[in-house]
Every structure is written in C-alpha cells, then in structure tokens.
C-alpha cells in the first residue's frame with residue numbers, strides 16, 4: 001500500500017511489483033511498517049486513514065505469525081478488571097463492541113461460555129465465576145453492546161447445559177451459569193480485511 005492515486009483493496013502481484021518499483025525507484029513514504037500481523041495491518045490502516053503514505057513489508061504472508069494462531073477470543077476486558085486495570089478493561093470492551101457491531105460483524109460471533117455446577121466446583125468457585133460473568137456484563141453495558149449481540153448471563157438448568165455442551169457429563173450436574181463473549185470466526189481473515197481496508201484507504 002503506497003503513495004500516489006487512491007488505491008483499490010486489491011493485494012496482488014501486479015500491485016506488489018508496482019509498489020516495489022516505486023519504493024526502489026526512490027519514492028519517499030511517510031511510514032514503513034515491518035510485519036503484516038494484526039498489529040502491522042492495524043498500524044498501516046491507522047496511518048493510511050490519517051493521510052500518510054505507508055509501506056507494509058511482510059516476510060512471509062499476512063497473518064503468518066501469532067495473528068493466525070490466537071485462541072480467537074475477542075474478549076471484553078474482564079481479565080484486566082480482575083487485575084484492577086479499569087481503563088484497559090473498558091477499552092477492551094469498547095473495541096469488542098466496535099468489532100462486533102460496526103467494523104467486523106461478519107467476522108465475529110457470540111461465544112457462549114458455561115461454568116457447570118458439577119462435583120469439584122466449590123460454592124466459592126461458583127460464586128466467583130458468576131460474579132465474574134456479571135462484571136463482564138457490566139463492561140458490555142458500559143461499551144453499549146446490545147444484549148442481542150452479547151446476551152446477559154443467566155442460570156442454566158442441567159438440560160440446557162447439556163443441550164449447549166453435549167459432551168458434558170450428566171453425573172452430579174446441577175446446571176450452571178452461562179455468560180457470553182466475542183469470538184473471531186477466523187483471525188487471519190480479520191488481518192487480511194484490515195490490510196485490504198488499509199490498501200483501499202492508502203493514497
């Protein structure tokens with residue numbers, strides 16, 4: 001993605017050769033980004049959207065590194081809340097909201113999570129888990145994410161728990177509590193989508 005006329009989102013060999021020639025021919029660019037993972041693609045998009053000219057150099061392929069091997073959670077910041085980092089927790093919830101409702105609803109989905117009430121899960125663990133889900137729901141509400149995207153936590157009966165997770169053992173099962181978070185359908189596709197948007201945005 002580079003200087004010159006407004007570009008298309010096409011990332012192909014022709015474009016690569018054209019931009020490589022420009023770069024080696026002495027064209028100046030404002031920013032050189034090394035690495036086409038989610039960070040590099042995001043930086044390139046941010047810069048391009050501010051009107052800067054950008055080159056993104058990737059040694060292998062877009063999302064070649066950890067960005068294609070993540071656990072695909074688009075989490076809403078609960079883990080940061082647990083460590084007392086309220087600002088980062090809020091930012092995570094807001095970013096999740098934007099991904100799921102505006103920028104990439106086609107690449108994200110709702111991920112139900114069940115804390116089953118089985119033998120071995122103590123009352124304290126249940127209570128802490130349930131409080132965690134409700135705190136997570138508080139972050140959802142702070143970010144303004146609608147309940148149809150991320151439904152609120154609720155208690156599940158044993159039948160509902162098994163219907164959701166058929167591999168769950170019924171022995172000693174007394175239902176559970178269900179919370180929701182965001183999940184990427186495919187983390188590499190998100191990187192490609194960001195890179196293509198940057199390519200489209202570039203001058």
Ligand SMILES: Cc1cc2nc3c(=O)[nH]c(=O)nc-3n(C[C@H](O)[C@H](O)[C@H](O)COP(=O)(O)OP(=O)(O)OC[C@H]3O[C@@H](n4cnc5c(N)ncnc54)[C@H](O)[C@@H]3O)c2cc1C
Nearest residue numbers: 035036037038039040058059064065066067070071072073
């Ligand atoms: C097991 C696991 C699970 C995770 N789960 C989650 C999750 O659920 N949710 C979440 O948000 N995050 C998760 N993460 C974190 C997330 O995956 C990373 O924070 C993110 O992928 C980092 O992206 P990046 O672009 O910085 O690095 P990378 O994706 O590793 O990208 C670096 C890129 O740079 C390229 N490169 C390296 N050297 C050069 C060079 N000299 N020249 C040109 N190119 C170069 C590489 O080929 C690579 O494509 C997880 C991470 C791991 C490992």
